[in-house]
Amino acid sequence: MPFGVDCYVLLVTGLWSAFGVIRKRIVYAIFMNRPEPHIGSLILEELQRQGKTTMWLSKQLGCSYRNVYKIYNRSWIQTDLLFQISNILNHNFFMDCANAIKDATD
Numbered sequence: 001m002p003f004g005v006d007c008y009v010l011l012v013t014g015l016w017s018a019f020g021v022i023r024k025r026i027v028y029a030i031f032m033n034r035p036e037p038h039i040g041s042l043i044l045e046e047l048q049r050q051g052k053t054t055m056w057l058s059k060q061l062g063c064s065y066r067n068v069y070k071i072y073n074r075s076w077i078q079t080d081l082l083f084q085i086s087n088i089l090n091h092n093f094f095m096d097c098a099n100a101i102k103d104a105t106d
Contacts, residue, residue, distance in 0.1 A: 037096060039097070040073055057085075071085075
């Protein structure tokens with residue numbers, strides 16, 4: 001054996017670490033390249049489907065209509081706010097997101 005055991009352990013450990021980095025990059029690429037739902041658009045579509053206005057939603061949320069337009073433009077949302085909007089519109093947006101993940105992995 002030209003190298004000691006310690007050297008092989010370092011080599012294997014180094015390869016394993018490198019594999020971990022590659023694995024993380026692959027997982028990241030899979031999830032970042034999948035079509036993710038734009039939550040603001042989903043909320044706006046559901047609101048329009050129900051025939052309700054932005055002003056109505058802003059009153060229900062207790063905020064200005066400008067803040068509701070900001071929600072429409074965002075691709076992300078805080079969980080508590082999405083829960084509140086889901087209850088107001090009686091629509092499970094969490095299920096929409098879960099279905100989008102399921103569709104992307106199929």
